[in-house]
Structures are given as structure tokens and as C-alpha cells.
Amino acid sequence: MSDHSPKRVLVLGAGFGGLTFCQELSAPSAEVTVVDRQNHHLFQPLLYQVATAGLSAPEIAQPIRSILSDQENTRVILDEVKEIRLAEKSVVLQGQTVSYDYLVIALGGITAYFGHPEWAEHAPGLKSLEDAVRIRRQVLLCFERAESELDPAAQKRLMTLVVVGGGPTGVELAGALAELTRFVLTKDFRRIDPALAQVILIEASPVVLSNFPQELAINATATLRAMGVDVRTERKVRSITQGAVELDNGEVLEAETILWAAGVGASPLTRQLGVELDRAGRVKVNPDCSVPGHPEVFAIGDLVSLMNEDGKPIPGVSPAAMQMAKHVAGIVSRELQSRTVAPVESRPPFRYRDKGSMATIGRSAAVAHFKEFQLTGFAAWLAWLLVHVLFLIGFRNKLAVLIQWAYSYLTYKRGSRIITKI
């Protein structure tokens, strides 16, 4: 390849990290290729709303091609990554092999069961649209079956929902499930009263949202309890089988619906890289986000293990992925212009700026902390709504989501309560 042929930039994954990189990269003469196994970018923070029938699947997803259609030097391939060959500077997909000059690995995370992969079958996680639609179907079908069930014990099991893990996803799921059963489904059944459904949230720490400031964590725990969620803190799961969760105190919770929100790990493809990983399989990258020994390869987002300047680990959240993407896009843009791969030491290190975090608990409650202040209750919920609507990519989705929310806020109906087999 001559020095004047266009440089090839390959991006694996079109999540928040991969897409932001493409949008921030300023290299019109480069050939950019994005690979994702889905045709859509997913707005993951709202996935729990699809799982609890608040939103329909297309409302939180946007075709990757549409998002990038104005970037004429960017090509999108719908395919799965099979092998990353760092030595040959190529990536093997199911359908073809793509060579690169620069590689950005932004494949995100997967649901992790901490050494118990057999739990996956009984307690699905929430990472993709498929997961969300499957959970929605499962929850709605349980109530349908409870309505026809004559055995009281079986009926109770069908109407018990356990969420394992009290991080933001677990809290949002438990809150939304409590509302679904208490307000949305109440009028629809004749024999059962969906409001009697039990939503149980299991968390190992003394409070939910243990990464939030203590005051907010306590507030969130109390809010969930006031909504009728049975919050079991300082409890661990010993085993999960079909329809039953055994806790570390020996108690067995019989529940037809068990949802896993307790752990994420890096994409298993990181194990092929031959570089040092942390316990969750995340790549220990250089301070500039490059992969050790390969200055032309970067890893960003949830599959990265990196310390911030204050010595704290950078969290696996979408703002961090987007900030890393922007940082790496800057490095690659400059080097493509000067046509040299700079030594890693000369590149600026990545600095994460924590702009705060928030979690919504229900129809009008949330907790939020920012650098300067904290919010709880309705004010936090409004802030949450504002931030999420602003971040949603694509005009149509913003408007449709707003209308959905306004409507379900006003009427407590849910428009997406549809069970489909595929």
C-alpha cells in the first residue's frame, strides 16, 4: 500500500462509543468502516422501558445507516466479528475479512453471571432489544397464565417478579414493574388482581444504587419501598433454577419471572487480543486508550479498564464511552493528517469528567447527582426526562418518546403491551 492511498479506519461496534467516534473523526480522506451485528443503534438507558411495555422497540432504536448517512466516507457493514488479528491488522467477520490502518474496538459489554452461566437460562439480562422484547413477553404472559390458573400457589409464583441487582438498571426495572402491575394492568383482569403481584429486588449492599451518594441511595431505597417493591438489601443469591431463587440465608423465592441486573462483563472477544485483562475481561488500555503494544489499536467504552487521574476506575457508563470516543477521534484525526502513528507516550492521556449520574424510579421519582448539587423526587425525574430526551438520537424518536411518556403519564395506560412470538 503506497503512502498516498487512503487510510482505512475500522470501528467495531456502533454503540455510544463507536458512533461518537465516527461523528467526531475529522478525516475526510480516510475510508471509515463500521461493523455491528445489529442494523440499529440502541438507546440503552431506555431499554428497561421496552421491557416493561412503556415504549415500543423502534422508539429507542435508530438504523445505524441513517445516523451515518451524511458521512460519505463511512461504510456500514451488518456482520458479526469473529476474530481480531492484531498482528495482521485485520478483522475476520462472518462474511468477509477487513484490513485496517487504525482499529477502534467499541464492542461494549454482555450480561455476566459471575461464574454461573447456567443462570442465564432462568434469569435473562437486559442488553439488547431482543432481551427487552423477550422480557416483556414473559411478564405479560405470566399475568395471562395467572388469570387462568386455579392453583393458588402456582398463581402466586406467576405473579412474583424477582429482580437481582440494585444498580441503576435493577432499580429502574423494579420501579417500572411495580407501576406496570399496580396501575397499568389493574383494570384488565377479572379473576386476578395484578396489584397483588410482588416485585422483589435483591441487592448485596445495604442500600440500592450503592455507587450514588449515600443520601440518594437511601432516598431511592425508601422510594422503591413506598411503591410496594420488596427491597431485600444485604442479600446475595446462592442459586437460580427455573422459577426459583435461593438466597444466602436459605430462603427460596418462588417466582416465574427472574431478571438479572447484577453484572456486566466485557465482550468475550477481548480474550483474543493477547493483552492484559481485568477480572471482568476488560482491556487494560494505555492512558491514551490504545491497546498495549499496538498504538494503532484503541479500545473504548464498557470493555475498557482504565483509572482516572484521581486513581478511581472510570465507570462503564455511556458518557465515559462517548468521552473516550471523542478523545480517540482527536488522536486519530491528527495522526491521519500528519500521516504518522505517534508514539503512545507523546499522546495526551484520557481524562474522564464525571458530569453526574441519575436513575429513575418510577412515574415521577428519580435521584440525580451532579458536581454541584443533588436532586430527588419529582425534580430529579424532570431532570432525568430532560437529559434523556435531549440525548435521544433522531428527531422522530424524541417526539414519539415524549408523546408516549406524556400519554402514559396522563392516563397510566401502556401502549406497547403487545405480546408477539417473534
Added chain:
Amino acid sequence: MSDHSPKRVLVLGAGFGGLTFCQELSAPSAEVTVVDRQNHHLFQPLLYQVATAGLSAPEIAQPIRSILSDQENTRVILDEVKEIRLAEKSVVLQGQTVSYDYLVIALGGITAYFGHPEWAEHAPGLKSLEDAVRIRRQVLLCFERAESELDPAAQKRLMTLVVVGGGPTGVELAGALAELTRFVLTKDFRRIDPALAQVILIEASPVVLSNFPQELAINATATLRAMGVDVRTERKVRSITQGAVELDNGEVLEAETILWAAGVGASPLTRQLGVELDRAGRVKVNPDCSVPGHPEVFAIGDLVSLMNEDGKPIPGVSPAAMQMAKHVAGIVSRELQSRTVAPVESRPPFRYRDKGSMATIGRSAAVAHFKEFQLTGFAAWLAWLLVHVLFLIGFRNKLAVLIQWAYSYLTYKRGSRIITKI
């Protein structure tokens, strides 16, 4: 059972017929049970929009329980009908057996392949949300594969879409597919030009929409051709295999996407009734819509064969199903009040009032005929839009659908272009 115990009315199917019956029945002391194998009522006339990525699935569906939640004597069972036992006055479901005093069979139709069930695998029909989502996935994936395909013949096959059958569904599908390829997808791909995709519509008659007045049928045929659809009239299909349609003149069309819109038949459960059926398996009912020999059993909608007073067969369209439902609800309401099953001869015969029909061809063209006048082009499209939005059940869906349409009309983007595996 004593004469004063509540009478049990069992309704099989919650399509337009079954739901209208429940809503029109005036018998507060009766116990009404509705059985459907889906939890949602489907607005079938817009199904082609889901298949062509114009609308998302929940936008044209509404939970049956919500629609009927105000009718307190009505119970909904999500289950599949296995056997109808007219002699015992009971219906066997997968999960239970339900007895009745009055039975209304409103199970609708299925896609029929006229003695070629093996074509079903290669040429899906469009009757359910699952069908629509599967077709959407198939069409969008073909373009994704075409973008990566290097063999020109394979690329052409991936970009050829054949629709068999030029009735309203076939015309609407072909028109929407032509727009999807010509306007929606055009900017999204780098290697292929989706506007070069071929949409071929096969119809045995000399014109499409052959049941419409001739002038409108000619107009529709010309409109489709102007939109780039290759309309092949007076052509029949000889065979369908994976990726290929053979026509009666020996020509073979290589197409990865083949959609079947050429025939509907009655639900196969009609064969269990032991009564006379027509060739399509539809029940030859008495003039009051009751099943011969069983005055307490009615059949309505697409699975009924009945002549109107003018000697013409009543068409299998939703207005006919809804009019039959209303007629039968009147009979049953009166008889429940007087607590006698009247002789069939004394009941009023059903009279179908044809209020006209319409078919949309694209973004701003349609054909419509009413008793007094006909419309084509944009005026017909506006009439079509108005009628369909007015008929959509449930406020939320109406508003969301209107916004979707307004948005896609203004921008030519499609919001529901999401490929999911389930």
C-alpha cells in the same frame, strides 16, 4: 343449569367481528368470554405498513383486555381453540374447556396457497404481526446482504422483490416497497443503489384491483407503473421455490423476497363443524348468520360464505365482519332478554351495506369508490387516511400513527427500520 343462572356467551376470535360483537351485545346479566390466541387486536388494514417499515408493530395493535376493560361481564382468555364440540355446546382450548349457551365463531382467515402449501415457506403471506415483522426483517436484510455481495447476479436477486396477487393487499405492499426502495433507503448505502431495486407485481387478471370499478383499476395499474413497479398482469404463478418464481409463460423471476398476497381461506377449524363449506372452507351460514342445525351458534366475518340480497357474495372485508357482528349481537341480545332461542326462520336476515372500498398505492395516491362517487390520486389518499385514522381503535394509536405518517410524509425517513431477531 337452572333457567335463572346467567347465560354464557362464548366468542372465538377478537378481530373486527369478535370485538364488535362484544361491544354491541347488550346483555349485562350474561357471562361473556372472548378467546384469542393473541393478546392484541390487530388493525389488519395497516399491516402492510409494518411489513414495509412505515409503522412499528404496537402502533397497529391494542391489548384486547384494554379494549374490553370497561365491559365488566366480559372475560378475556389468551388461548388457542383446539376443538369446537357443537353437540356438547363446548369448546376445547389448549388449557381448558369452556361451555356456552351461545357461540360466536369469528376466527377469521388464513393465508391460502390454493393446493400448494409448500409455497408458504418461500412466499410468506401477511396476516399477523409476526408475519409483518418477519417480512420487514427479510426485506431489510436483503439490502444489507446486497451491500456486501460481490456477485452481480446474486446482488440483483437480493434486490428483486416479487409480490404475488394484485388485490388491495398486494397493491399496497408493492406501492410501499417501491417507495421504501426509491426514497427511504437511497441515502443509506454506499455500494448499492436501492433505487435500482425491482418490485414486480404478478396478477392473473388484466388489471390490478379487479374487484374495483374498471376505471379505478386502470388508474391503480397506471399509478403503480409510474412509481416504478413492474406490473405483470394476465400472468399466473406456476411454481415457487427458494428465491425463484416461475410464471405460466415459462419465465423465471429470481427474487430473494417473494410475498404472497393472492389468497385467503377460512380458519381450518371450520372443517370440524360438520356443516357445509364452500371451496375456500367458509361456512355456508343461514341468512341470519347462524350455523345450519345450530340456532345457538353463529359464524361471522372472513370464515363465512353468504349471499347478499342482490345475489352477490358478501366480500371478506372488515366492514362486512363488523356489520355481521352487529346483526348477530342484536339477535343474541333480544333472545337473552326473552330467554328463548328463537327459530332461525323468525330471525331477521343479514343485509350487507357496501359503503365503498379503498386501496392506497403510495405516499399520496389511492383509489376509492363510494356509492355515489369515486376518487383517485391525492383526494382518494386523503379520504383513505381519514377513514383509517378514524377507525383505529384507541386514542394513543391514532395519535402516534398520525405523527408517524406526517413525519414520514414530510421527511421520507422511516422510523421503524429496525431488524430484530425475535
